[in-house]
Amino acid sequence: MTLRSYVISRILLTIPMIFILLTMVFAIIRVLPGDPVLLHFEKVENPQAMEEMRRRLGLDKPIWAQYFDYVVGLFKGDLGKSMQDYSPVAEQIFSAFPATLELAIFAMIIAVFIGIISGVEASKAYNKPQDHIIRVFGIVTYAIPVFFLGMILQMVFAVQLHWLPVGGRTYPTMEPVGLVIRLSQPPWGFAVHFLLSSIPGLLTLATCLGITKARHRKFTRKIVFAFVVAFLFVWILWAFAGWHYMSIGELRIATGMYTADSILEANLVKFVQASRYMLLPSLTLGLVLSGVFLRLTRSNMFETLRLDFVTAARARGLQESTVTYGYALRNAFLPILTMMGLQFAALLGGAVLTETTFSWPGLGRYLVDRINFRDYTAIQGAIVVFGVFVSIVSLVVDLLYAYLDPRIRL
Amino acid sequence: MLIIGIVIIIIIIAGVAAYVLMMPAGPKLKETLIMGTTDSVERCLDPAAAYDFFGWEIIQSLGCGLVEYKAGATGASSDIVSSLATSWETSTDGKIWTFNLRQGVKYDDGTEFNATHVKYTFDRGIGIADEDGAFVGIGYNGIIENVTVADKYVVKFYLKIPFAAFLSLMACQASYIVDPTYAPETAIVEYNSSRTVRQNHPMGLGPYKLANWTRTAGKDSAIRLEANPNYWNAPGGYPKTKNIIITFYADSTGLALAMTTGDVDIAFRQLATTDVNTMKTNANLHVWEGTGAFIQYLVFQEKYAPFDVTSIRRAVGAAINRTTIVQTVFQGQAQKLYSMIPIGMFGYDDAFVVLGDPNYTLTRQLLNLSGYNETNKLSFKLWYETSGHYPQSPQQAQVLKSSLEASGVISVSLESRDWASYKQARDQEIMEAYIYGWYPDYIDPDDYIQPFLDSSGGSWLHHNYNNTDMDQLIAWARGNTTSTTRNDLYGQIQDLMVTDCPMVPLYQGAAYAVSNTNVQGIYLDITQSWRHWLLYATE
Numbered sequence: 001m002t003l004r005s006y007v008i009s010r011i012l013l014t015i016p017m018i019f020i021l022l023t024m025v026f027a028i029i030r031v032l033p034g035d036p037v038l039l040h041f042e043k044v045e046n047p048q049a050m051e052e053m054r055r056r057l058g059l060d061k062p063i064w065a066q067y068f069d070y071v072v073g074l075f076k077g078d079l080g081k082s083m084q085d086y087s088p089v090a091e092q093i094f095s096a097f098p099a100t101l102e103l104a105i106f107a108m109i110i111a112v113f114i115g116i117i118s119g120v121e122a123s124k125a126y127n128k129p130q131d132h133i134i135r136v137f138g139i140v141t142y143a144i145p146v147f148f149l150g151m152i153l154q155m156v157f158a159v160q161l162h163w164l165p166v167g168g169r170t171y172p173t174m175e176p177v178g179l180v181i182r183l184s185q186p187p188w189g190f191a192v193h194f195l196l197s198s199i200p201g202l203l204t205l206a207t208c209l210g211i212t213k214a215r216h217r218k219f220t221r222k223i224v225f226a227f228v229v230a231f232l233f234v235w236i237l238w239a240f241a242g243w244h245y246m247s248i249g250e251l252r253i254a255t256g257m258y259t260a261d262s263i264l265e266a267n268l269v270k271f272v273q274a275s276r277y278m279l280l281p282s283l284t285l286g287l288v289l290s291g292v293f294l295r296l297t298r299s300n301m302f303e304t305l306r307l308d309f310v311t312a313a314r315a316r317g318l319q320e321s322t323v324t325y326g327y328a329l330r331n332a333f334l335p336i337l338t339m340m341g342l343q344f345a346a347l348l349g350g351a352v353l354t355e356t357t358f359s360w361p362g363l364g365r366y367l368v369d370r371i372n373f374r375d376y377t378a379i380q381g382a383i384v385v386f387g388v389f390v391s392i393v394s395l396v397v398d399l400l401y402a403y404l405d406p407r408i409r410l
Numbered sequence: 411m412l413i414i415g416i417v418i419i420i421i422i423i424a425g426v427a428a429y430v431l432m433m434p435a436g437p438k439l440k441e442t443l444i445m446g447t448t449d450s451v452e453r454c455l456d457p458a459a460a461y462d463f464f465g466w467e468i469i470q471s472l473g474c475g476l477v478e479y480k481a482g483a484t485g486a487s488s489d490i491v492s493s494l495a496t497s498w499e500t501s502t503d504g505k506i507w508t509f510n511l512r513q514g515v516k517y518d519d520g521t522e523f524n525a526t527h528v529k530y531t532f533d534r535g536i537g538i539a540d541e542d543g544a545f546v547g548i549g550y551n552g553i554i555e556n557v558t559v560a561d562k563y564v565v566k567f568y569l570k571i572p573f574a575a576f577l578s579l580m581a582c583q584a585s586y587i588v589d590p591t592y593a594p595e596t597a598i599v600e601y602n603s604s605r606t607v608r609q610n611h612p613m614g615l616g617p618y619k620l621a622n623w624t625r626t627a628g629k630d631s632a633i634r635l636e637a638n639p640n641y642w643n644a645p646g647g648y649p650k651t652k653n654i655i656i657t658f659y660a661d662s663t664g665l666a667l668a669m670t671t672g673d674v675d676i677a678f679r680q681l682a683t684t685d686v687n688t689m690k691t692n693a694n695l696h697v698w699e700g701t702g703a704f705i706q707y708l709v710f711q712e713k714y715a716p717f718d719v720t721s722i723r724r725a726v727g728a729a730i731n732r733t734t735i736v737q738t739v740f741q742g743q744a745q746k747l748y749s750m751i752p753i754g755m756f757g758y759d760d761a762f763v764v765l766g767d768p769n770y771t772l773t774r775q776l777l778n779l780s781g782y783n784e785t786n787k788l789s790f791k792l793w794y795e796t797s798g799h800y801p802q803s804p805q806q807a808q809v810l811k812s813s814l815e816a817s818g819v820i821s822v823s824l825e826s827r828d829w830a831s832y833k834q835a836r837d838q839e840i841m842e843a844y845i846y847g848w849y850p851d852y853i854d855p856d857d858y859i860q861p862f863l864d865s866s867g868g869s870w871l872h873h874n875y876n877n878t879d880m881d882q883l884i885a886w887a888r889g890n891t892t893s894t895t896r897n898d899l900y901g902q903i904q905d906l907m908v909t910d911c912p913m914v915p916l917y918q919g920a921a922y923a924v925s926n927t928n929v930q931g932i933y934l935d936i937t938q939s940w941r942h943w944l945l946y947a948t949e
Contacts, residue, residue: 154667167660
């Protein structure tokens with residue numbers, strides 16, 4: 001099976017998976033006791049208002065009609081309107097997503113860094129005091145409830161030492177806006193837009209050429225040439241149309257992740273503030289996750305270090321660190337990679353306890369709030385989005401497998 | 411080489427860390443106060459649809475009503491002072507209210523405020539009749555017949571029924587005047603992240619302008635208020651603080667920690683009992699305590715046994731020990747309540763004291779009438795909610811169970827549901843006795859009586875209490891404008907309530923706010939309104 005067909009088949013498999021997931025969630029939340037209509041009326045309820053509300057939320061239709069409407073909406077890319085505050089669910093989820101992504105990325109970096117390095121050191125010093133200390137550290141960090149660890153860190157660093165803040169994403173009034181380019185002057189504006197629009201275009205082009213080059217050596221020049229011309233044509237058209245129809249007169253590039261955006265904005269103060277607020281939540285979550293990586297790395301490395309090629313590498317006179325990290329760890333890495341993928345996908349689902357402890361506005365809190373309010377559309381939307389994330393992450397992990405280990409044929 | 415490299419990296423990281431950590435917490439903001447809260451605007455800032463505490467709190471700072479309650483109010487009619495209306499009068503039958511409006515008040519764009527804006531506001535609210543909003547919830551349509559522009563600065567309200575609490579209704583945030591430029595006649599102004607901040611709310615004329623409002627994941631993440639130079643009371647020096655920044659925390663622990671570390675200057679809603687007690691011992695903080703308007707009560711389902719018999723209801727009411735609730739559960743941060751009308755409000759009368767607190771002799775006596783005694787105990791289920799909708803419900807239920815069982819003739823088993831299922835169970839009328847709470851829409855005893863004791867007004871509670879005498883008394887009380895007569899009538903209503911005992915008031919919560927010692931201007935009165943424009947920090 002070629003890489004291209006493998007990727008395509010994996011993407012196609014995602015669709016039935018999402019549908020099964022959606023159907024299950026759809027049924028389960030409607031079976032749960034608790035009526036979203038009732039929750040809109042804190043106090044007095046008059047029957048006409050309740051009927052109106054039921055109609056407005058679409059709950060007066062039979063279940064199969066609701067399901068059908070929702071699925072049709074999904075195909076159009078519309079995740080529906082929240083039953084709690086009538087805002088588009090897609091907008092709510094994607095406003096929370098950068099915050100969750102940021103937390104996930106930093107927590108993963110810390111977890112992987114601490115976990116893998118301690119795991120490797122523990123495996124090298126098997127059964128010696130170092131090993132025991134590191135193993136206890138791993139168990140303690142994994143067993144400790146994440147909100148408890150978060151609170152301890154808050155008490156120490158925020159309350160006692162006043163070094164770091166208690167919660168939130170950044171200091172109020174210092175939210176970064178990202179890179180803002182005023183495009184009022186036509187030639188400059190167009191040029192900048194053209195260049196910026198080139199980035200995703202070039203990446204796509206490179207990936208396509210890379211994939212085709214690797215697998216189809218018999219690709220004819222004519223086809224490549226036609227492809228490039230078509231691409232350039234679409235690119236210029238899109239750049240021009242985009243510039244022409246922009247009503248704001250400025251281009252704003254923002255990821256929503258405050259650390260990245262403050263770099264884009266080239267504002268050091270904002271970057272420092274965003275990092276200060278980022279530090280405790282990611283440290284908490286990272287420490288708790290590091291336990292997993294620590295034990296996994298330790299057990300895999302232990303086996304790998306006993307293998308012949310490691311002894312051979314040492315015999316050849318290579319330095320110990322090269323042997324451990326360059327040779328042994330690389331070979332033991334695959335299970336760790338699986339775990340990284342699983343943990344990252346889980347983190348993308350939101351870390352409710354960390355988000356509550358540090359008042360971090362992420363997807364975990366969002367989902368819990370909406371379940372309490374029986375906001376069916378928001379719950380379905382969030383689950384669908386999580387399902388898509390998980391499939392993307394697992395696809396990427398599988399592709400990385402194939403890349404890292406030439407023995408694996410897709 | 412590697413070791414040298416690692417050492418260099420460690421030194422660099424240490425240096426950067428030191429630089430970062432030594433930086434001050436943030437820029438020194440002039441004339442700004444930072445307030446922390448765990449609340450969030452539920453849906454929008456449109457008075458025609460907003461019906462949540464925090465939404466009203468922000469609407470109150472962005473807009474103005476015809477009248478308002480002065481700070482420290484008790485709910486008496488003398489506490490209502492002029493805001494956008496300078497004077498008012500009512501006809502003898504209480505059905506026509508005339509308001510003379512303040513002149514020279516301008517909206518953002520320079521348009522002068524006049525009677526047409528008042529008519530527009532109320533016509534719009536009643537016309538849209540959004541099911542989520544106060545216009546439907548309170549029933550403006552059943553009270554107001556129409557609003558007429560009698561003159562440029564004179565507006566007349568024609569009511570369907572004589573409604574004594576009309577002024578209180580005009581003082582509540584649902585009656586705040588909108589800016590027609592930003593308030594479309596048939597649509598609610600919802601939050602929309604792609605619009606400007608000004609387009610996201612229809613208010614104007616208030617002490618503040620909305621400088622920033624962002625929502626993430628369906629909850630507020632940042633609100634900033636900036637002084638409005640067009641505010642009618644700006645010459646009086648209001649608002650006292652030019653900028654207010656509101657930051658949001660996920661739970662009371664986060665908020666309490668932020669208050670302790672100084673990340674915020676003021677903390678209000680919701681602070682847990684233990685956090686308040688801890689902060690009381692902190693010399694750098696000032697804990698403000700005030701009248702709460704939140705009450706909790708025990709409701710009896712009268713449709714079937716055992717609570718279809720009045721003497722049984724009274725017996726259980728007599729076995730309640732409010733001291734344990736207030737001391738054990740709330741550590742003194744609540745008050746025992748013997749009246750459906752809260753303490754501090756006009757019309758308060760501790761009618762339930764006659765039942766005792768507790769009076770187990772009376773309990774045993776009354777239960778004996780129905781054949782219940784030590785060997786044949788009255789047994790029923792006591793229901794409570796578990797979503798944190800009310801403070802510490804499981805503990806309250808536990809304490810209630812103990813005090814009822816201490817009588818020796820009652821046996822209670824506890825049942826719980828999360829909030830959504832609890833409401834459903836209430837409507838299905840499957841709960842024999844359940845704990846419920848209430849906070850007011852408008853500050854008038856009528857809002858604490860009619861929604862419970864009136865056979866139609868109380869139907870939402872599904873407790874099936876019907877007494878035509880009570881209905882008559884309530885109608886008289888809400889229609890009469892003389893305070894002494896009303897006071898009298900509410901006394902009679904409460905006495906009848908103790909005789910019938912459809913529900914028993916348990917306690918009244920206190921309101922708490924915490925601030926730095928240099929912050930002044932916090933008034934926690936019966937209106938429960940948080941007046942941002944009165945806050946200021948001394949040096």
